[in-house]
Amino acid sequence: MPSQRAMETTPFAAMDVLAKAERMDDVVHMEVGEPDFEPPAAATEAAIASLSNGGADYTNSRGKIELREAIREYYDRTYGVDVPTERIIATPGSSPALLVTMLDVVDPGEEVVLTDPYYAPYPNFVRQAEGRISTVDLDPAAGFEPRVQDFERAVDRDTAAVLINSPQNPTGAVMSGDSIEALAGLAERTDTRLISDEVYHGLDFDAPAHTALEYTDEAFVLDGVSKRYSMTGWRLGWMVVPPGEVTAVNNLVQNVLICAPNFVQDGATAAIRTEAHWLDDIRDTYRERRDILLEAAREWGIDMGYSPAGAYYLLLDVSDLPGDAFQIADRFLEEAGVALTPGPDFGELAEDTLRASFATSTADIEDAIERLDPLLSEQQMH
Amino acid sequence: MPSQRAMETTPFAAMDVLAKAERMDDVVHMEVGEPDFEPPAAATEAAIASLSNGGADYTNSRGKIELREAIREYYDRTYGVDVPTERIIATPGSSPALLVTMLDVVDPGEEVVLTDPYYAPYPNFVRQAEGRISTVDLDPAAGFEPRVQDFERAVDRDTAAVLINSPQNPTGAVMSGDSIEALAGLAERTDTRLISDEVYHGLDFDAPAHTALEYTDEAFVLDGVSKRYSMTGWRLGWMVVPPGEVTAVNNLVQNVLICAPNFVQDGATAAIRTEAHWLDDIRDTYRERRDILLEAAREWGIDMGYSPAGAYYLLLDVSDLPGDAFQIADRFLEEAGVALTPGPDFGELAEDTLRASFATSTADIEDAIERLDPLLSEQQMH
Numbered sequence: 001m002p003s004q005r006a007m008e009t010t011p012f013a014a015m016d017v018l019a020k021a022e023r024m025d026d027v028v029h030m031e032v033g034e035p036d037f038e039p040p041a042a043a044t045e046a047a048i049a050s051l052s053n054g055g056a057d058y059t060n061s062r063g064k065i066e067l068r069e070a071i072r073e074y075y076d077r078t079y080g081v082d083v084p085t086e087r088i089i090a091t092p093g094s095s096p097a098l099l100v101t102m103l104d105v106v107d108p109g110e111e112v113v114l115t116d117p118y119y120a121p122y123p124n125f126v127r128q129a130e131g132r133i134s135t136v137d138l139d140p141a142a143g144f145e146p147r148v149q150d151f152e153r154a155v156d157r158d159t160a161a162v163l164i165n166s167p168q169n170p171t172g173a174v175m176s177g178d179s180i181e182a183l184a185g186l187a188e189r190t191d192t193r194l195i196s197d198e199v200y201h202g203l204d205f206d207a208p209a210h211t212a213l214e215y216t217d218e219a220f221v222l223d224g225v226s227k228r229y230s231m232t233g234w235r236l237g238w239m240v241v242p243p244g245e246v247t248a249v250n251n252l253v254q255n256v257l258i259c260a261p262n263f264v265q266d267g268a269t270a271a272i273r274t275e276a277h278w279l280d281d282i283r284d285t286y287r288e289r290r291d292i293l294l295e296a297a298r299e300w301g302i303d304m305g306y307s308p309a310g311a312y313y314l315l316l317d318v319s320d321l322p323g324d325a326f327q328i329a330d331r332f333l334e335e336a337g338v339a340l341t342p343g344p345d346f347g348e349l350a351e352d353t354l355r356a357s358f359a360t361s362t363a364d365i366e367d368a369i370e371r372l373d374p375l376l377s378e379q380q381m382h
Numbered sequence: 383m384p385s386q387r388a389m390e391t392t393p394f395a396a397m398d399v400l401a402k403a404e405r406m407d408d409v410v411h412m413e414v415g416e417p418d419f420e421p422p423a424a425a426t427e428a429a430i431a432s433l434s435n436g437g438a439d440y441t442n443s444r445g446k447i448e449l450r451e452a453i454r455e456y457y458d459r460t461y462g463v464d465v466p467t468e469r470i471i472a473t474p475g476s477s478p479a480l481l482v483t484m485l486d487v488v489d490p491g492e493e494v495v496l497t498d499p500y501y502a503p504y505p506n507f508v509r510q511a512e513g514r515i516s517t518v519d520l521d522p523a524a525g526f527e528p529r530v531q532d533f534e535r536a537v538d539r540d541t542a543a544v545l546i547n548s549p550q551n552p553t554g555a556v557m558s559g560d561s562i563e564a565l566a567g568l569a570e571r572t573d574t575r576l577i578s579d580e581v582y583h584g585l586d587f588d589a590p591a592h593t594a595l596e597y598t599d600e601a602f603v604l605d606g607v608s609k610r611y612s613m614t615g616w617r618l619g620w621m622v623v624p625p626g627e628v629t630a631v632n633n634l635v636q637n638v639l640i641c642a643p644n645f646v647q648d649g650a651t652a653a654i655r656t657e658a659h660w661l662d663d664i665r666d667t668y669r670e671r672r673d674i675l676l677e678a679a680r681e682w683g684i685d686m687g688y689s690p691a692g693a694y695y696l697l698l699d700v701s702d703l704p705g706d707a708f709q710i711a712d713r714f715l716e717e718a719g720v721a722l723t724p725g726p727d728f729g730e731l732a733e734d735t736l737r738a739s740f741a742t743s744t745a746d747i748e749d750a751i752e753r754l755d756p757l758l759s760e761q762q763m764h
């Protein structure tokens with residue numbers, strides 16, 4: 001019999017929808033965040049060169065120094081903050097980095113404060129460390145921007161950490177620098193940890209996203225190459241660790257992960273060294289897709305009154321449609337051939353929502369809108 | 383402050399020795415298990431082809447079906463056992479697979495029975511799941527073969543699992559099929575889990591190593607491409623999971639690991655499909671190195687009266703030399719330029735030992751023996 005924590009670990013419904021959608025023909029995939037762009041050519045070339053030259057050995061458990069230097073330069077260039085390479089640890093994806101963070105930060109029974117909605121797997125990460133979650137509600141009318149006073153109320157003596165994600169999955173909301181700074185201050189005052197998942201950084205459409213590193217050295221910051229460099233399947237993430245946690249975190253990484261793949265690190269190094277303007281066209285395209293999708297949602301009356309300022313997700317309000325979110329997602333998939341993710345995995349406040357990813361091509365998004373239109377015209381489904 | 387479990391997680395001394403040795407010039411590296419052979423050419427070619435063709439997307443969290451088919455064929459070809467692909471889950475290295483196994487199998491306070499000596503990180507894996515370890519002693523005079531009755535005595539109502547490793551790190555000992563079969567029976571009788579770490583399979587010099595899958599469907603079996611295909615830095619492992627645990631384990635993997643890197647999976651698929659005789663020369667070379675090293679150890683009087691039947695490690699008894707194992711390892715490094723791993727990390731019974739890896743080249747091993755000879759001749763150090 002699996003352990004209690006394993007039994008309490010819920011499947012990630014996006015993956016289940018993907019599995020079902022994969023068995024069908026002619027489906028527009030808007031259920032996973034899989035960018036349709038190519039990685040920077042330099043990344044692929046560097047990984048191939050590394051492989052050809054025998055880049056097959058273990059590396060330092062923190063990652064190759066060239067990779068960590070590239071990450072340091074990235075923070076300096078992008079945010080003007082200096083992060084010593086000693087505090088940077090590369091991992092096989094940012095998910096294992098979050099797991100290690102939880103194992104490092106959370107003692108059994110302690111609490112991690114999340115926003116609701118949240119990235120679906122977050123509570124499962126907390127469970128692996130035998131922790132509990134507590135949530136602060138996000139309001140679509142406020143653009144899903146968290147209110148600092150809600151976090152202040154939620155943090156108590158059992159709190160180990162506050163976990164934020166900006167730009168956010170599943171809403172696409174981007175937190176203001178002021179909010180992040182206030183949460184960094186809250187964490188320092190209350191002797192808790194701020195954990196900032198910044199994996200969608202670079203994909204911000206209206207104003208630049210801010211890193212917690214601008215405001216504090218005491219946060220855990222998680223990032224990786226998956227999203228902004230369209231390198232999801234490379235599985236290369238990193239964490240920036242508070243100075244006092246470097247030894248403990250490195251012990252964990254060295255024991256349970258060993259290191260990130262050697263030549264993948266070399267490819268990621270090249271990606272991270274790509275000039276920032278490489279992303280401009282991609283960001284513009286995402287913004288355009290957001291606008292197309294948002295306009296359709298408004299016409300159908302299923303928008304939530306906000307516009308995602310980053311990432312590549314839009315949360316849709318389907319509370320007025322017949323059935324629950326799972327049934328509606330099923331119907332969209334079977335009757336229109338459009339795969340969206342049912343909201344309930346993303347928290348109580350997402351219960352009557354679907355998540356649409358606009359990481360798929362503009363043509364596919366336009367196709368999806370045409371396919372859904374007959375179902376969502378007022379005569380049909382309302 | 384790090385969590386209790388993080389503070390109790392010990393550094394892996396082999397990595398610390400490596401870090402120190404890396405700062406020195408002219409060192410023979412016998413402290414890490416880094417094969418000096420090349421991966422199968424087909425593996426590198428397949429990974430490059432995959433990268434060139436855009437193999438950069440997420441895969442199924444269990445791994446691509448081609449990889450799982452290759453693993454299934456490997457078990458059929460090598461051991462004559464049929465393992466359905468549904469029970470095979472690819473991971474970014476076998477270490478994350480062991481972490482997921484522990485999270486799936488061990489409830490807080492439960493016990494995992496290990497042999498002593500053990501692979502140094504094992505207790506740290508158990509700690510991540512809030513478990514405790516209990517050990518059964520291995521006797522060098524018995525070739526470090528565990529006695530089944532010792533396990534029978536060690537398993538009690540608090541036991542969640544028995545964890546074995548054959549061929550073993552750090553001794554190189556290979557368990558008999560009878561022993562593994564008896565432990566599989568013990569696990570089934572006592573409603574505990576047998577976890578079999580088989581990552582050194584294929585590197586057996588005297589008689590073939592046996593997989594737990596020959597005797598039971600209810601074991602967790604861990605393996606990967608690191609050792610027998612000399613692909614340590616690729617970080618591709620897998621687990622074979624009991625039928626009743628597939629859903630729970632896949633939930634864990636899908637949440638905290640997402641998937642193994644896409645093109646790495648393609649390279650691993652090609653490696654695993656390599657004909658078994660590809661390994662013959664490599665195995666012969668390891669055997670030859672073992673014999674060279676063992677002969678030197680016997681001449682110096684620091685052998686432990688056994689011969690490693692697999693893997694690429696030899697445990698050396700340094701109890702008669704002045705100082706403790708750390709001091710002796712330091713002296714070997716500084717005075718002879720030979721890096722070996724101090725034994726204490728590998729358990730109480732390895733306290734007065736050093737671990738020598740013969741994954742390094744034959745020429746380097748001969749060089750190391752020449753360098754150590756003046757220190758270990760009876761006049762000098764005894």
